[in-house]
Structure formats: structure tokens, C-alpha cells
Amino acid sequence: MxxxxxxxxxxxxxxxxxxxxxxxxxxxxxxxxxxxxxxxxxxxxxxxxxxxxxxxxxxxxxxxxxxxxYSKFTLQPKGKFQINVCMGTACYVKGSQLILDKLAEMLQISVGETTADGIFSLDATRCIGACGLAPVMTVNNQVYGQLTVESAEKIIQEYLLRARRDINANL
Amino acid sequence: MEKVTLTIDGRSVTVPKDYTVLKAAKQLNINIPTLCYLRDINQIGACRMCLVEVKGARSLQASCTLPVAEGMEVKTNTPLLRQTRKTILELILSDHNRECTTCVRSKNCELQSMARQFGIKDIYFKTKLSPSKVDDLSPSIVRDQSKCILCRRCIAVCHEVQGVGVIQATNRGFHTTVEPAFGLSLNEVACINCGQCIQACPVGALKEKDDTEKVWQALADPDKHVVVQTAPAVRIALGEEFGLPPGSLVTGKMVSALRLLGFDRVFDTDFSADLTIMEEGTELINRIQSGGKLPLITSCSPGWIKFLETYYPDMIDNLSTCKSPQQMMGAVIKTYYAQKAGVDPGQIYSVSIMPCTAKKYECERPEMNSSGYQDVDAVLTTRELAQMIQQVGIDFVNLEDGTFDSPLGESTGAAVIFGTTGGVMEAALRTVAEVLTGQEAENIEYHAVRGVEGIKEASIQIGDLHLKAAVAHGTGNARKLLDRIRSGEGDYHFVEVMACPGGCATGGGQPIHTATEKMSTDFRKVRGQALYEADGQLKLRKSHDNPEIKKIYEDFLEAPNSPKAHKLLHTHYNKRDLYPVNKCN
CATH class of the missing domain: 1.10.10 (Arc Repressor Mutant, subunit A)
Known part of the structure; x- marks a missing residue:
């Protein structure tokens, strides 16, 4: 404290x-x-x-x-944007592990952690029922499908810019 | 109780309706294998070793939780059961740190004997061990997760029996571990150091902090004068480590063994138990006569003290200010004895042999230094002493009987029974009755406070005084008793509490027995009985009759509760945090 x-x-x-x-x-x-x-x-x-x-x-x-x-409870504060990368079978075979690894590297956190600035938290999730769109991730309640490592990275970059804009607006 | 008849392995058995199949099988001398089962404490069907086949059931059933039923047909020994149990055992072993040769529980490990019993030669499931850690920050208890088999016996004891509950199963599936909240050390949470979890553990996941090396070093140091004291309950349990029957009284052999190990003086904590009675009895009389805080609650058990300081801090003033016998002895050794023997107290290394793991913590309490030094330097459990004796190769069973050294070796029967629940109460009553009436009592045995019932009550007429007393053992029972006192429902003058169920006889530092042995033997009763027998054999059975006690007051302490006695033999207590959280209030 x-x-x-x-x-x-x-x-x-x-x-x-x-x-x-x-x-x-x-x-x-x-x-x-x-x-x-x-x-x-x-x-x-x-x-x-x-x-x-x-x-x-x-x-x-x-x-x-x-x-x-229970996985619904968390000991760590979650980020403003909670990223969940689906590890269900369909997403996994379509390469969601690579996406998860890339985002962890980009945000410099491990899976289950939150960035020091509190903007992002990153988790792996089980099947979310959007297998037709595999590989899939969600950011808060927004679903992003048919991802590639590059497109996922780009989406998160945009969230980061948005967060920075919000911070500047509040200064 | 209504009875039912069932068939187990083709044999008929009639048992009360509330029996489990496991218990019913025991009646037929059929020992179904178990790992997580601990009689009266843990019956949760977690390990699945006790599976049986029941006619008409869809799947195999855990017999430790399965209630008997009329006409039930059970099989405990079939090819399917043997194979299933073997597979379960192999799965448990596949994630168990099998360093048996260096494990403290080798040859006394329930998992090891089960692997031998099932003839496990190879483990099919090859896997990397789960990540695990060793917590050795507590002065009393070491936890090694790599050995834990998740049986949850320690959890059940800590929660249900002791009412403490500082460990729990955390996380889930393959990541499950048993640990305190937030992965903290036992030393950082409200653990009372009683060591009952060690007694419950089937494997080497829980053990005492090993202090034998410190003692070996002191013994080898020519500049140190190494003295030892032995608690009442050690003498009726130590023999078990050398194959003697439970409750064998081995006082003389124990003294001889300690001399052979090289201790310069062998003293008896029973002497300071008598001293405790003089101090605590006087305190009780004073509180009754001067309208002091009642009930007076005994303070011999350090696990109990820590429990009250943590969970019932509002009742600290009820505690006797008397130190425990161990700490009284420690203070007397480095003052009275040092003067008498002409030894520099700074050179004395004071060791105590205790049936207890909390005593290791107690001797390190910062206020325990009234001699000007740390009063007791090292505490060994009964098990650690046995280990030292084995290491030297002493033929314990065939040792001649030795006698304690003077002047701190004489004791009475009152002191011996300190080692069992109700003993301190009875010892105090023997003295208080005679002091208050000024007459020799006809009957000195107080059977109402004996036995293993969780809470015992007694009313005793002493002259004009109608003294109301209560005894609790196991902090879970103490909790119930304290709640009664707090609410005004229980009204007593004098209360004895021991942290461990059964008192020191079955303390956390005593020889460990398997769940199977505990199924047929109540060690609280057997060892307690041995202490009462030892008391009965002694000529002197009242603390105030001990000639060395009279002498220490004449020569040194002046009188019970004198300022000098207060300085050396009494202490104070502190409120302790229940949660590892800083709070503003």
C-alpha cells in the first residue's frame, strides 16, 4: 500500500x-x-x-x-483495454499462439499481466464460439477475426494511440 | 443406532447405519488402502486409493465417503481395482519429488510404503515435476511443495481441528498447490506454529525446522557449557522412535542417551513445571482473593499463546503472566544454576527437548531474555532428539537408566502430568487446595479434568471456595470455550488450554504415526495414560512438596510472585495481526 x-x-x-x-x-x-x-x-x-x-x-x-x-476472479488489476486471444482448437491451429506471443512481446508483459501504465492486459481465453472467424481476439467487448500477426499488432497500436489521445485530452 | 448388514468380499458384516464402507471393512480386518483419509479429520475421497466395486453402481466408489446400506455388496480386491489403484498411485508418484534417501520421512512415509505395498517398479507417466517451492521462514515448520500429494490432511487439521485455517488448496487442476494466501510464508500469516499439520502429513511435505546442527556445533565447542532440559511428554513418546510400544516410559534411558551425546548437565523441565505451579497457583489465589481478572487462563503452550494473541486479543489480560516451564527453566539455568555452578552464563548453551514445534518459536520471542541472554538457545523436537541418538549409533533400548542432575532435576507427579490435557489444571489444584485450606488434601486426583473429551468442566469445593474450572485442548475447542466465556455463558475461575489435541503428549514435535495406526490407536489416550501412571508411581505428587523447589525459593527467588520471581519467571503478551495487511486503525 x-x-x-x-x-x-x-x-x-x-x-x-x-x-x-x-x-x-x-x-x-x-x-x-x-x-x-x-x-x-x-x-x-x-x-x-x-x-x-x-x-x-x-x-x-x-x-x-x-x-x-475460478478464472473469473483476478488478483491483478485489469487494463483499460482487456485483450483476450482465443486459444480454442480452431484459433490455435490457425496460429493464435503466434499472435499471443507477438502481443506479449509488443506490450512487454507476460500472459495474465497488465502493462505498467494500466492501459492493456493480456490473457489467453478458451473458445469463444467464433470459430468461423479464426483466429480471433477480443478487446473488451469488441471481436476481431481472421487475424494475422500483423493485423493484430496494428489493431493494438490503434488502441494505444486512442489511449494516448484520451490521456492528452484530459491533461 | 440402527444397524445395517452388507457383504464385503463375500463376508457379511453388520454395522451402525452411519458407518462408511471403509470403516465397515475395518471390522472384518480388511484394510482398504488410503492416503488422504485421516480418522475423524479428513474423509473427503480426494486421493481415490480407497475405491471399491459396489454391485449395481455405475462407477468405482470411494469407500471413505461411501455410507453403508442394507444389502450392499462390495468388493475390495478385484483385478480392476488393483489396476486402478496402481494407476492412481503412479500418477501421484509421477509428480512427487522422490528423493526418498534424503527425506526426513523415509521409512515413515505413507506414500513410500504404499508404493512398496503395490510393488510399483516403474512409473509409466514421465513428466517434469510441477514448479514448487520450499518455505523455511517459520522458526517451527518447513513446507516443501515438491513432496505434497494434495491429500489435504493438513488443511483439515488446520481448519477443522485447530480453527486456524492459514493454509488452503489454491489454483486448480495441475496447478493446485497447498499454501497460505497469496503464496506468503507460514511465518507471515496467522499460523500458531503448533505443527499439527506435520502430524497429519503422510509424506515429507511438512516437517519441523531442523535445529540439530546448531546443537551438534555447541556440543563440539569446548568453550560452551551445554545443558539440556526435557519436557514431560518426551519421556513417554521417545521410545516409539526406537520400536518400543506407544506410551513406554523411557525417562532413564533418555537421560543416559543425552549424557552420551555430550550434554554437560541434564535437567528436567518437570522441575520448572513444579515452579510454574507455584507461580501460577499463587497468581490464581491472588486473583480470586483480590478480585483480579478471571478466569485465569494457563500460559504453558506457546501455540495457544500465539492463538489468543492473534484471534482473541481482547482476552490477553486473562492469560497467566507465567512463562511456560521451558522458558522458566531457561531463565533459571542462566541465573540460579550459573551462580551455583560458578559458570559464566554467557558460556551456557541451553537446549530443550520438546514435544512441540511452537517452542522453537517461543524461545526466539524477543522478550524471552530475562537472564540477560536469550534464555533458551535451541529447541529440538522429540523426533530430532531421536535422530541425534540414531546418528551416534546409541543402542537406546538397552541403555541403563540415568538420573537427572541436581539442582534442576527433581520433580513431582504433578509436573509429569503437564504433558497431557488437564494435567496443568490437576497439578495446580493439588497445590492450590492445600495452600488455601492449610491442610493436606485426602484426594489429589481430579478425574473430572482427565480424558480426551474436547472441553471438560469441573466444580471443586476448596474450603469455602467453590472453584469452577474448564479445560480445552486443540485450539478449535479453545475457540468454542473462549466464545462461551466471552458471551458470559461460561463462568470459570481457572481455565487450562493446550494448543494441541491431547495436550503435549500428541504435540507437533512427537513421533509421527500413520493414518492406519491412528485408526486403531488413540495416541492421546495411550500416551496420556502413561503420564498418569508415571505420576502414580512417584512418592512426591504435589509441586509444593518438591524439595528443590523449596530450596530455590529459600536461596534465590524469595517467594512465589516476588519481584525477583516476576522478573525471571513472568512475561507479557502482545496483540498480533490476524491478516498480513497494514491498516490505519
Missing amino acids: GKGVCVCQSEKFKQLEQIIAEQKGQPGSLIPVMHDAQELFGHLPLEVQAAIAEGLDVPLADVYGVATF
């Missing part, structure tokens, strides 16, 4: 306390609370998991066990 105001004083933590208070004592409340917490924070860091453990009176190790078991 950084210096200054403690994270547990933040507005989001107050909302989390509210979520916990509403669901506490209900059987099976752990996963719904974790789900809401991830919506709220974007990911489930130690401080958030500890607050859930304390609030629901379950061991922290159990919260962490659930968080790492």
Missing part, C-alpha cells in the same frame, strides 16, 4: 463494507461478495480479500483459494 490515506478509509472500502453487511450470515455468501468486490475494485488484492475474510468470518486462505480457483 502506498503512503497517505489508508486504502481502508476509501469510498470503495465503505461500499465493500456495505456489501458484506448485506450478505453476511447468508449461506454461500462468499462467492457473491467476492463477485461484487471484483466489480467494485476491478480485481481482488490482499487488502480486499482480508476485508472480506474479516467481514464474513472466513479464513483468508479460503478467500484466496476461491479467488485462484
Whole structure:
């Protein structure tokens, strides 16, 4: 945690306390609370998991066990643009691994990580049901099909330019 | 309980309706192989070794979770089952770090014996081992993931029995590992160092921090005066490491072995257990008479202390300020003994042999230095001592009986029973009753606080005082008892808690037995009984009758709870963080 105001004083933590208070004592409340917490924070860091453990009176190790078991939960903050490259059979045979490798190299992160500036996160995903367009990737909810290494790289470049424009506009 | 009759391997058996097939088979002396099963603790069908064929069932069934049913027909030994079990075993072995020759659990490993039992000669599944790590940051417990077979016995003990729950299965599929949250070290989370996970582990994935090398070095150093103390529960378990039956009392052989290893003085923690009773008994009387904080809760068990500091910090003031017998002895060795023997305390290297892994952590607590030095320098478990004895080639079983050195070697029966649940309570009552009434008590055995029931209660009439007492063992039971006290439902003067189920007799540092042995023997009972027998054989059975205790107060400590006694024999406690998170409040 950084210096200054403690994270547990933040507005989001107050909302989390509210979520916990509403669901506490209900059987099976752990996963719904974790789900809401991830919506709220974007990911489930130690401080958030500890607050859930304390609030629901379950061991922290159990919260962490659930968080790492289900792929929907993430411990890392996701980027503004979440890139998912499909590793389903059709996409894979059409070379999606090469695309994934190229994007990792271009963004200088490993699969599952987020860039230091918080703009991109990169993940491999299972079949998304768009095999006819293989190889496929998604950026947030936008689907891109019939990719090549070059076209995928170009698409991400455009997102990067867009992100930079947004940043400059806000300066 | 309603009974049902079923057939196992063509033989009929009638058992209560709530039995599992595994348990019913045991009645017929059929031992179905198991790895993840641990009686009363872990019955989850995870390892699949205990599969059986059930007539009419679509697939093979895990017998450890399968309830019996009327007319059920079970087969435990068929070609399909043998082949399936072998395949499962090979799959487990294919991702197990098979460095058996250098493993602490070699010859006492359930996986190793099972591989031998099944005649596994080659492993069909060739694979690279999963990435794994060793966590050796805790002063008590070392975790080696490369040996872990994901049976989850440690998880069940930590959660269900101890109510701690700092380890869990994380990630999924082939990436599953057992570890604390966020891959932290046991030393960074709210582990209480009890070592019950080590007792549960079928393989070498969990072991104590090995401190034998430090002790060997001290023994070899001519400038060091190396003294040793031995806890009550070591003497009834050490023999098991040398093939003697569980609960064999080997006090004399243990003392002789320690002399042969080269210790300059062999003292008995039982002496400081008597000292603890003098201090804690006095504290109890004072608190009752002066309206102090009650209930007074015992403080001999360092795992328990850490548990309360972490999980019930609001009750710190209920804890006795007495140090544990180990630490009292440590402080007395480097002051009283050093003066008497004319030895420079700076040259004393003080070792203790404990049935406990938390004691390793306790001796490193920063406040444990009232002698002006670290009071206890190294702690070895019963297992580590056995290893040292084996290393030297001592013929332990045929050793002559030795006797402890004076002046810290004399003890009473009250001290011996410290090693089992209820023992500290009983020892304290023997002294408190006589101090309060000024008369010799007729009956000094308090059977209400004996036995392995999780929480025991007793009311004892001592003169005008109607003393209410409670005993809990295993921190899971302690949690229940503390909740009762917190809510006002439980109202007591005096409470004894030991972190480990059964007390020190089955502590985390004691000889390890397999799940199969634990299925037929309750080691808490057998070893506890051995301690009560040892107590019964002694002439002196009350701490205040110990002549060396009288002498240490006359010559050195003045009186129980005197300022000097307080400085050396008492301590304080700290609230501990439950989560590894910095918080502003």
C-alpha cells in the first residue's frame, strides 16, 4: 500500500463494507461478495480479500483459494483495454499462439499481466464460439477475426494511440 | 443406532447405519488402502486409493465417503481395482519429488510404503515435476511443495481441528498447490506454529525446522557449557522412535542417551513445571482473593499463546503472566544454576527437548531474555532428539537408566502430568487446595479434568471456595470455550488450554504415526495414560512438596510472585495481526 490515506478509509472500502453487511450470515455468501468486490475494485488484492475474510468470518486462505480457483476472479488489476486471444482448437491451429506471443512481446508483459501504465492486459481465453472467424481476439467487448500477426499488432497500436489521445485530452 | 448388514468380499458384516464402507471393512480386518483419509479429520475421497466395486453402481466408489446400506455388496480386491489403484498411485508418484534417501520421512512415509505395498517398479507417466517451492521462514515448520500429494490432511487439521485455517488448496487442476494466501510464508500469516499439520502429513511435505546442527556445533565447542532440559511428554513418546510400544516410559534411558551425546548437565523441565505451579497457583489465589481478572487462563503452550494473541486479543489480560516451564527453566539455568555452578552464563548453551514445534518459536520471542541472554538457545523436537541418538549409533533400548542432575532435576507427579490435557489444571489444584485450606488434601486426583473429551468442566469445593474450572485442548475447542466465556455463558475461575489435541503428549514435535495406526490407536489416550501412571508411581505428587523447589525459593527467588520471581519467571503478551495487511486503525 502506498503512503497517505489508508486504502481502508476509501469510498470503495465503505461500499465493500456495505456489501458484506448485506450478505453476511447468508449461506454461500462468499462467492457473491467476492463477485461484487471484483466489480467494485476491478480485481481482488490482499487488502480486499482480508476485508472480506474479516467481514464474513472466513479464513483468508479460503478467500484466496476461491479467488485462484475460478478464472473469473483476478488478483491483478485489469487494463483499460482487456485483450483476450482465443486459444480454442480452431484459433490455435490457425496460429493464435503466434499472435499471443507477438502481443506479449509488443506490450512487454507476460500472459495474465497488465502493462505498467494500466492501459492493456493480456490473457489467453478458451473458445469463444467464433470459430468461423479464426483466429480471433477480443478487446473488451469488441471481436476481431481472421487475424494475422500483423493485423493484430496494428489493431493494438490503434488502441494505444486512442489511449494516448484520451490521456492528452484530459491533461 | 440402527444397524445395517452388507457383504464385503463375500463376508457379511453388520454395522451402525452411519458407518462408511471403509470403516465397515475395518471390522472384518480388511484394510482398504488410503492416503488422504485421516480418522475423524479428513474423509473427503480426494486421493481415490480407497475405491471399491459396489454391485449395481455405475462407477468405482470411494469407500471413505461411501455410507453403508442394507444389502450392499462390495468388493475390495478385484483385478480392476488393483489396476486402478496402481494407476492412481503412479500418477501421484509421477509428480512427487522422490528423493526418498534424503527425506526426513523415509521409512515413515505413507506414500513410500504404499508404493512398496503395490510393488510399483516403474512409473509409466514421465513428466517434469510441477514448479514448487520450499518455505523455511517459520522458526517451527518447513513446507516443501515438491513432496505434497494434495491429500489435504493438513488443511483439515488446520481448519477443522485447530480453527486456524492459514493454509488452503489454491489454483486448480495441475496447478493446485497447498499454501497460505497469496503464496506468503507460514511465518507471515496467522499460523500458531503448533505443527499439527506435520502430524497429519503422510509424506515429507511438512516437517519441523531442523535445529540439530546448531546443537551438534555447541556440543563440539569446548568453550560452551551445554545443558539440556526435557519436557514431560518426551519421556513417554521417545521410545516409539526406537520400536518400543506407544506410551513406554523411557525417562532413564533418555537421560543416559543425552549424557552420551555430550550434554554437560541434564535437567528436567518437570522441575520448572513444579515452579510454574507455584507461580501460577499463587497468581490464581491472588486473583480470586483480590478480585483480579478471571478466569485465569494457563500460559504453558506457546501455540495457544500465539492463538489468543492473534484471534482473541481482547482476552490477553486473562492469560497467566507465567512463562511456560521451558522458558522458566531457561531463565533459571542462566541465573540460579550459573551462580551455583560458578559458570559464566554467557558460556551456557541451553537446549530443550520438546514435544512441540511452537517452542522453537517461543524461545526466539524477543522478550524471552530475562537472564540477560536469550534464555533458551535451541529447541529440538522429540523426533530430532531421536535422530541425534540414531546418528551416534546409541543402542537406546538397552541403555541403563540415568538420573537427572541436581539442582534442576527433581520433580513431582504433578509436573509429569503437564504433558497431557488437564494435567496443568490437576497439578495446580493439588497445590492450590492445600495452600488455601492449610491442610493436606485426602484426594489429589481430579478425574473430572482427565480424558480426551474436547472441553471438560469441573466444580471443586476448596474450603469455602467453590472453584469452577474448564479445560480445552486443540485450539478449535479453545475457540468454542473462549466464545462461551466471552458471551458470559461460561463462568470459570481457572481455565487450562493446550494448543494441541491431547495436550503435549500428541504435540507437533512427537513421533509421527500413520493414518492406519491412528485408526486403531488413540495416541492421546495411550500416551496420556502413561503420564498418569508415571505420576502414580512417584512418592512426591504435589509441586509444593518438591524439595528443590523449596530450596530455590529459600536461596534465590524469595517467594512465589516476588519481584525477583516476576522478573525471571513472568512475561507479557502482545496483540498480533490476524491478516498480513497494514491498516490505519
